[in-house]
Amino acid sequence: MEYTTVIGLEVHAELNTATKIYCGCKNAFGSEVNSNCCPICTGLPGTLPTLNEKVVDYAIKMGHALNCTIHNVCKQDRKNYFYPDLPKGYQISQFDIPLCENGFVEVMLDDEGTTKKIGVTRIHIEEDAGKLIHDDSFSGSLVDLNRCGVPLIEIVSEPDMRSSAEAKAYLDTIKAILGTIGISDCKMQEGSIRCDINVSVMPKGSDTFGTRCEMKNVNTFSGAVRAIEYEAKRQIEILEAGGEIHQETRRWDDMKGESFLLRSKEDAQDYRYFPEPDLLTIMVDPAHVEELKASLPELPNAKLKRYMKDFGLPRFDANLLVENPEKAELFEAAAALKSCQPKNISNWLNGDVSRLLNEKNINLSDTKLTAQNLARMIQLIESGEISNAAGKTVIEEILFTDKSADEVVKEKGLAQISDTSALEAIVKSVLEANGKAVEDYKKGKTNVVGFLVGQCMRASKGQGNPGIFKDLIVKAIETI
Amino acid sequence: MELYTKSAAELSRMLRDKSCSATEIAQSVFSRIDAVEDKVKAYITLTRDSAMDQAKAVDELLAKGESLSPLAGIPVAVKDNICTKDILTTCASKMLYNFVPPYNATVMEKLLAAHTVMPGKLNMDEFAMGSSCENSRFFKTHNPHNLNYVPGGSSGGSSAAVASGMATLALGSDTGGSIREPAAYCGIVGLKPTYGSVSRYGLVAFASSLDQIGPMGRTVEDVAMLYNVLCGHDKMDATSAYREYPDFTANLGEGVKGLTIGVPAEYYGEGVDEEVKTAVHAAIKELEAAGATVKEISLPSTQYALSAYYIIASAEASSNLARFDGVKYGYRAENYNGLIDMYERTRSEGFGDEVKRRIMLGTFVLSSGYYDAYYKRAKLLQMRIAQEFAEAFQSCDLLITPTAPSTAFKIGENVDDPLKMYAADICTINVNIAGLPGLNIPCGKGANGLPIGMQLIGPKFSEATLLKTGACYEKIVGGFGPIPEIRA
Numbered sequence: 001m002e003y004t005t006v007i008g009l010e011v012h013a014e015l016n017t018a019t020k021i022y023c024g025c026k027n028a029f030g031s032e033v034n035s036n037c038c039p040i041c042t043g044l045p046g047t048l049p050t051l052n053e054k055v056v057d058y059a060i061k062m063g064h065a066l067n068c069t070i071h072n073v074c075k076q077d078r079k080n081y082f083y084p085d086l087p088k089g090y091q092i093s094q095f096d097i098p099l100c101e102n103g104f105v106e107v108m109l110d111d112e113g114t115t116k117k118i119g120v121t122r123i124h125i126e127e128d129a130g131k132l133i134h135d136d137s138f139s140g141s142l143v144d145l146n147r148c149g150v151p152l153i154e155i156v157s158e159p160d161m162r163s164s165a166e167a168k169a170y171l172d173t174i175k176a177i178l179g180t181i182g183i184s185d186c187k188m189q190e191g192s193i194r195c196d197i198n199v200s201v202m203p204k205g206s207d208t209f210g211t212r213c214e215m216k217n218v219n220t221f222s223g224a225v226r227a228i229e230y231e232a233k234r235q236i237e238i239l240e241a242g243g244e245i246h247q248e249t250r251r252w253d254d255m256k257g258e259s260f261l262l263r264s265k266e267d268a269q270d271y272r273y274f275p276e277p278d279l280l281t282i283m284v285d286p287a288h289v290e291e292l293k294a295s296l297p298e299l300p301n302a303k304l305k306r307y308m309k310d311f312g313l314p315r316f317d318a319n320l321l322v323e324n325p326e327k328a329e330l331f332e333a334a335a336a337l338k339s340c341q342p343k344n345i346s347n348w349l350n351g352d353v354s355r356l357l358n359e360k361n362i363n364l365s366d367t368k369l370t371a372q373n374l375a376r377m378i379q380l381i382e383s384g385e386i387s388n389a390a391g392k393t394v395i396e397e398i399l400f401t402d403k404s405a406d407e408v409v410k411e412k413g414l415a416q417i418s419d420t421s422a423l424e425a426i427v428k429s430v431l432e433a434n435g436k437a438v439e440d441y442k443k444g445k446t447n448v449v450g451f452l453v454g455q456c457m458r459a460s461k462g463q464g465n466p467g468i469f470k471d472l473i474v475k476a477i478e479t480i
Numbered sequence: 481m482e483l484y485t486k487s488a489a490e491l492s493r494m495l496r497d498k499s500c501s502a503t504e505i506a507q508s509v510f511s512r513i514d515a516v517e518d519k520v521k522a523y524i525t526l527t528r529d530s531a532m533d534q535a536k537a538v539d540e541l542l543a544k545g546e547s548l549s550p551l552a553g554i555p556v557a558v559k560d561n562i563c564t565k566d567i568l569t570t571c572a573s574k575m576l577y578n579f580v581p582p583y584n585a586t587v588m589e590k591l592l593a594a595h596t597v598m599p600g601k602l603n604m605d606e607f608a609m610g611s612s613c614e615n616s617r618f619f620k621t622h623n624p625h626n627l628n629y630v631p632g633g634s635s636g637g638s639s640a641a642v643a644s645g646m647a648t649l650a651l652g653s654d655t656g657g658s659i660r661e662p663a664a665y666c667g668i669v670g671l672k673p674t675y676g677s678v679s680r681y682g683l684v685a686f687a688s689s690l691d692q693i694g695p696m697g698r699t700v701e702d703v704a705m706l707y708n709v710l711c712g713h714d715k716m717d718a719t720s721a722y723r724e725y726p727d728f729t730a731n732l733g734e735g736v737k738g739l740t741i742g743v744p745a746e747y748y749g750e751g752v753d754e755e756v757k758t759a760v761h762a763a764i765k766e767l768e769a770a771g772a773t774v775k776e777i778s779l780p781s782t783q784y785a786l787s788a789y790y791i792i793a794s795a796e797a798s799s800n801l802a803r804f805d806g807v808k809y810g811y812r813a814e815n816y817n818g819l820i821d822m823y824e825r826t827r828s829e830g831f832g833d834e835v836k837r838r839i840m841l842g843t844f845v846l847s848s849g850y851y852d853a854y855y856k857r858a859k860l861l862q863m864r865i866a867q868e869f870a871e872a873f874q875s876c877d878l879l880i881t882p883t884a885p886s887t888a889f890k891i892g893e894n895v896d897d898p899l900k901m902y903a904a905d906i907c908t909i910n911v912n913i914a915g916l917p918g919l920n921i922p923c924g925k926g927a928n929g930l931p932i933g934m935q936l937i938g939p940k941f942s943e944a945t946l947l948k949t950g951a952c953y954e955k956i957v958g959g960f961g962p963i964p965e966i967r968a
Contacts, residue, residue, distance in 0.1 A: 039583045043803050045576065045684040046563040046585060050718045080799050080846070082823055089802025143807070272846035274855060277688035277796055279718050 001240070002204040005232040006212070007167045007197065008159035009224075011174055012152050013184045014128060014192040015058045020149035021127050022049030022092065027151065029190045033133075033144045041149035043087030048278050051076075055151040056099065056282060057292055058183040059125045062153055063100030064293045065177045066120045072284040074099055076125075076276040081269055084143050085130040093126035093154075095273040099282070100124075105177070106301055107169040113315060118170050119158030128152050153183075159198065159209065164228040171195065171221045172323055176300040179325035189361060194219050197252075199231040201239065210235070211245040215252045215259050223254040231259060303328065311335060311342035320350045326364040327354075333371030340378040348378060352395050373398040377405040389462045390414035416465045420472075423456075423464055427472045430455045431480075441477055449473055483508035484645040485963050488554045488702040489729075491648065495542060495553050502542070502553030505648075506535035506597050509555045512645045513599065516966045521621050522631075522641040524560045525568050526600040531555070534597040541595070550705055552595035557647035559638050560601040561608055562693065563682040564588055571684050572616035573606045575804045575811045575830035585682020586714045587651060587693050594709045599647055602637030606832045607801065608658055608686045610634050611904040614895055615834045622891070623666060625930050627968040629888040632662030632904075638696050639666035645963040649697045649706050653683055654918075655690045656789055657884075657908025663696055663920040664883035664933025667960060669703045669950065670696040672908075674940045675915035676721035679714030685800040687793035688719075690912040698960065700921070700951040704728040707943060721941075728944055732951040737771035739949065742876030746782035747907055752885040759924035759932040760882050766956050767880075767949065775876060779868045782910060784861050786902065789909040790838075791845050791858035797835075798842025804830060837898065866914040873939040878946060881907050883933035887926035911937055919946040921953055922960045 020027050023040035040047040063070050077095035103120035128150040133142045161167045178184040185192050200212035215231060218224050235245050250259040300322045307318035321328045327349050335342045377394050380386045386409055397408040409415055417423055431438055437448045449470060456469040483505045494500045510528055538553040561571045563581035570576045605615035613621040613636025621636045623629040624644035631640040635652030639662035642650045652659040654672035663670025671694045678693045695706035707728050714720045748757050768774045806812035806826030813825030845854035884904055894901045911918040919936040926932055936946045
């Protein structure tokens with residue numbers, strides 16, 4: 001039998017407010033263990049939370065971006081459970097009245113522009129927990145409370161996705177929106193976006209959902225794709241063997257590529273939610289809710305359409321830029337200089353620049369690349385002053401040093417040789433050294449010219465213009 | 481007259497006219513502690529050295545001619561559930577037997593800024609759960625009027641210390657009567673302020689929506705002086721009210737002319753001893769004679785308050801006390817096998833029976849399937865009780881009721897009967913449920929020679945009215961009597 005997979009996602013995104021949600025501690029990643037904490041976020045007896053209003057603003061912005069109804073009057077609740085990374089024994093979250101509810105987002109499913117509307121059930125604010133540290137160098141576990149009280153929003157989707165690809169597209173869109181409106185660093189490697197995945201399967205054509213299982217601990221989008229595919233396959237195998245699916249919570253182990261039973265429905269935790277008595281009802285002035293809506297920047301879908309229309313970018317290229325707000329911003333700044341072709345800027349950002357960032361596992365904001373330098377480098381290539389190959393050298397320098405593109409070209413001697421007599425001399429020596437190729441060309445195997453151009457480029461150490469070399473080679477052979 | 485017997489107001493005047501020094505006051509209080517603490521057992525921790533240093537600092541500042549707060553140099557002891565930086569804060573629990581907070585409660589910062597002198601930290605029922613101070617995990621405190629009797633609770637250390645002259649003033653906390661009931665049992669003045677008027681930051685939470693810190697002293701004026709220091713908005717406490725407060729000592733002499741006193745029949749029913757009713761009625765007569773109008777009223781939902789209270793307070797407590805898990809501070813079981821076992825053993829051994837009883841009750845009422853039947857209904861009842869009070873205050877300026885249904889009971893008398901113990905709070909809990917201010921004023925003695933107290937209840941933020949009414953009665957009866965001789 002053929003099956004349809006049904007997927008719902010809960011995305012937890014850490015917000016990039018300067019301070020934590022309920023105290024004045026710095027909200028920062030990577031600090032020394034247990035250094036960004038105080039009596040409040042470590043839950044010492046007698047301490048009380050006070051709400052960071054920025055967190056509410058950020059969540060409302062996301063609510064607007066996802067077309068939600070904003071509950072400007074809502075409350076916070078305690079979710080009670082014991083765990084060593086939760087110093088109060090409860091997490092302050094929102095239970096029955098979330099800040100934002102009933103929204104949707106359009107996601108792009110392919111390069112042809114097919115879109116799908118995914119429902120957003122709710123967005124609520126809550127505090128993050130600490131982190132347990134296990135290591136072979138000591139027995140037992142240690143706990144780092146720096147992350148306690150880092151503000152989170154939880155974005156819960158409707159079970160509207162039908163494949164891992166749709167789920168991936170949804171996650172990419174959510175991430176692009178978070179980044180574009182500037183409320184999250186979206187650093188996957190630092191765990192600033194995490195998700196729980198609900199998966200069920202049903203016979204193709206059916207409209208009755210199967211029993212769902214929830215997978216926790218999914219920390220990358222590629223992991224989410226693997227987890228969904230694994231889980232759908234697991235459930236289908238059970239059904240095919242005549243078994244039935246039991247509602248349960250599973251833990252995804254991305255290293256092993258498998259999920260493991262965490263607890264069955266019977267063992268489901270009772271969180272004993274009740275209204276947080278230490279905090280007042282959240283009341284946001286409706287005028288402020290509207291102000292926040294008006295303050296939203298252009299959202300990724302609108303930006304994508306504009307890039308295609310105004311800059312003539314293919315959808316695929318435009319999407320790569322839009323998904324990464326830092327890249328999009330640099331792209332627009334470089335294009336605004338109008339000194340080079342937007343398509344070339346996009347190619348460099350999505351090509352070599354992205355490759356270098358991935359290799360080093362860093363973000364564009366961690367580099368020294370400026371719009372001026374990038375545009376200047378591309379301008380040098382477009383005008384033939386340096387070769388495309390030389391550009392690859394320049395880009396690395398302008399990414400990681402304070403040098404300008406012109407300084408790099410000068411220092412490394414990358415300017416193309418435009419003196420034809422110098423180039424003719426190189427062609428002459430290359431043709432002399434490659435008599436066989438010259439003979440082949442004369443016999444009609446004209447494609448050897450590519451090989452000969454390559455030899456000339458090599459001899460010129462990349463500084464010759466390959467177009468000019470080609471012309472000179474053809475002319476030289478024909479006059480021999 | 482020994483300095484320890486004097487009121488804060490009197491000592492404050494003496495310090496200013498240089499007829500005594502802060503050091504002499506502290507010495508007098510500590511000599512009283514040396515004489516009677518063995519019998520009364522009010523203090524968990526004595527901070528003699530730092531107290532003497534504080535007193536010396538006050539003397540130096542006064543010598544330099546600095547103008548200090550009226551409470552400068554006055555000994556104010558503190559209940560052991562209020563966090564004191566670098567000073568043991570145990571909540572009278574094995575769970576926190578070694579807990580030294582790295583920070584001060586907001587009220588402690590205020591006491592320090594006012595240059596008060598802190599003799600030490602006071603005994604209480606464990607985590608403020610109890611009405612007799614018998615639930616302390618360390619030792620029982622005795623009533624200074626008769627050592628065989630309880631001092632009340634949970635602020636029993638506070639009431640006993642003030643009543644016996646081992647502190648001029650004390651801080652208590654009140655979730656269901658924990659300031660007013662021990663004040664009544666020990667014959668002193670105790671104010672449970674309006675919810676939100678005193679910062680809870682640094683008070684180890686029992687039931688967050690009901691807890692308030694408040695002042696306890698031997699005269700109304702002393703209590704007003706301390707309340708002046710305690711009240712005020714605190715940005716560290718989101719539930720703290722944003723408003724300005726008057727000088728509560730300013731209108732203490734105004735009298736009660738023109739005030740209407742409501743007498744709610746439900747507070748004088750079955751279960752309240754005749755001698756208590758008689759004493760409170762007599763006190764109301766005195767106030768009537770002094771110019772107040774007295775009016776019979778009815779608060780029909782009163783009988784449900786105890787149930788609502790034990791649901792709401794226990795629910796919040798079950799969550800508030802979850803942080804005591806043996807992971808980060810305080811007690812941890814010595815032997816355990818894995819995380820869950822560590823939690824279970826630590827909490828089984830660290831908490832006493834009454835605390836465990838309330839955690840279980842609270843956990844139950846919040847559980848899936850029971851929440852609507854218990855917690856939600858209790859919250860609805862809370863609204864109704866508050867509404868009834870609000871209606872009563874349409875025609876009354878304040879209400880007067882007994883503070884407790886009887887005088888203090890004997891140590892050990894009620895320990896095996898939690899329901900009987902809970903009944904001691906029957907007159908006080910409604911005030912917490914409705915977030916109102918309540919003031920205990922001593923009004924005579926029972927046949928056993930132990931004090932009787934009446935409770936003055938007002939609308940939110942009506943402390944000035946309650947205090948001036950209390951002061952008027954105090955003047956009529958010529959004060960609340962001398963510090964008792966300590967004996968069994």
